[in-house]
Amino acid sequence: MKTLDYIIVGRGLAGSLLANELTNQGKKIAIVSDESMGSSSLVAGGMFNPVTGKNLGKTWLADKLFPYFFEYYQALEKELQASFFHPIGVFRPFSNEENKAYFARQMEHNDLYDYLELQAPDSLLQQDIKSELGGLNTKMAGWVDIKVMLEKIKEKLSSKGQYVLNEFVDYKQIKINSERVFYKDFEAKAIIFCDGFFAKNNPWFSWLPFNPVKGETVIAEVENYNVSKIMNQGKWVMPLGKNKVRLGATYSWHRLDFENTDEAREELISKTGKFLKRHVKVLGQQAGVRPSTTDRRPFFGVHPKEKNAFCFNGLGTKGVSIAPFFVEQFLGFLSGEKDIHPEANIERFYSLFS
Ligand SMILES: Cc1cc2nc3c(=O)[nH]c(=O)nc-3n(C[C@H](O)[C@H](O)[C@H](O)COP(=O)(O)OP(=O)(O)OC[C@H]3O[C@@H](n4cnc5c(N)ncnc54)[C@H](O)[C@@H]3O)c2cc1C
Known part of the structure; x- marks a missing residue:
């Protein structure tokens, strides 16, 4: 038997960031993930945006989460000697005068001046984008190249002697008792499930009210962009x-699989075509299922009965913004030093467990 502190199931954004921090704390771990199963993280746009939606709503806990992860990802880039954090900003061109007036009112109403600023029409931008009325610039917005980040974390874990396994975990092979957790020839203090959408099959956490959402993106070439x-x-x-862009993203609650569809590709091309002036040549397409939840808050915490089975899931549509702050909180919870934010703690749903 190999003796560990933690077994982690799932090497997406959730499992990777946790594994990295546990490694920094000197814990011995095995992280097990089946790379052929499909992943939300590997197809995600990786965008972070403090103000979203057509009503300009502020992202949950934005004032805390955003300053936190700006420092976090920048420090992680240095540590891993890689470039994956791109705070390039988001621009929302006004679609018409009504939309312009509405956004101005919402900016004031929701007190968004720390995050948004009005931008006058710019003739250079208008060569590529229909933006004759100007638009809104979002500060503290951009994207994380999750694929690059996860690959670098994987390399680090392997170089530190952690077990990084690419295999399917049959939940029946996991044995949990009040003292220890057993999986194949591993024995650990606890297990952390970061299995995203696939938690629907997880005997310990499938009772949580997930509301998964399929999403697709398209990679395309746009000449002289x-x-x-x-x-x-x-x-x-x-x-x-290099004239490459990603178009995103679609939302579907019906067909929860990892297949690319013509409908999604056509929707993305037609909707971005309303403001993109240049011709788009499709190079590729990707699909995934977001581990979203019914109350749109994440699922972090401990199983109601098994005190060494934990869940770090439910990152939904905004994993990039949510994960860093809560990884730290979750590690504090594991060591008994911190509580998990009540809106994120799965305790709120214990009454659903039978
Ligand atoms: C199209 C699309 C666009 C998105 N865009 C954004 C965006 O712009 N910004 C943003 O913040 N978020 C975005 N998201 C959401 C983001 O991807 C998620 O919030 C986050 O990546 C979820 O990470 P996770 O680690 O919880 O899940 P996942 O990335 O799905 O990881 C779970 C992993 O567990 C593994 N696994 C599960 N069960 C088993 C098992 N039994 N055995 C072995 N392995 C197992 C899976 O193979 C998978 O690799 C998007 C998602 C999609 C689909």
Whole structure:
């Protein structure tokens, strides 16, 4: 038997950030994930945006989460000697005079001046984007290249002698008693499930009220594209450099699988075509399922009966913004030093467990 502190199931954003911090604390871990199963993290746009939606709503806990993860990702880039944090800003072109007036009112009403600023029409931008009326610039917005970050974390974990396994975890092979957790030839103090959408099959946590949402994005080439910010008018266009962009994202609650669809591709091209002036050539497409929840708050905490089975899930549509702050809180919870924010703690749903 190999003796560990923690077994982590799932190497997406949730499992990777936790594994990295546990490693920094000197804990011995095994992280097990099946790379052929599909992942939300690997197809995500990775966008962070403190003000979203057509009514300009402030992201939950934005004033806490955003300053926290700006420092966190920048420090992680230095530590891993990689570049994946891109705070390039988001621009929302006004679609018409009514929309312009509404956004101005919402900015005042929701007191968004720390995050938003009005931008006058810019003739250079208008070569690429319909933005004759100007638009709104969102500060503290941008994207994280999750794929690059996760790969770098994986390399670090392996170099530190942690077990990084690419295999399917049959939940029946996990044995939990009041003292220890057993999986194959591993024995650990506790297990942390970071299995995203697949928690629906997890015998310990499938009772949580998930509300998964399928999403698709498209990678495309746009000739002579000179725009440095993410453009957003409901659907977004994210510059990836060298005339490449990502178009995103769709939302579907019905067909929860990892298949690309013609409908999603056509929707993204037609909706971004309302503000993108240049021709788009599709290079690829990706699909995933977001681990969203019915009350749109994450699922962090301990199983109601098994005190060494934990869940770090429910990152929903905003994992990039939510995960860093709560990884720290969750580690404090594991060591008995901190509580989890009541809106994020799965205790709020214990009454659903039978
Ligand atoms: C199209 C799309 C666009 C998105 N855009 C954004 C965005 O712009 N900004 C943002 O913040 N978020 C975005 N998201 C959401 C974001 O992807 C999630 O919030 C976050 O990545 C979820 O991470 P996770 O680690 O919880 O889940 P996942 O990334 O799904 O990871 C779970 C992992 O567990 C593994 N696993 C599960 N069960 C087992 C098992 N039994 N055995 C072995 N392995 C198992 C899976 O293979 C998977 O790798 C988007 C999602 C989609 C689909």
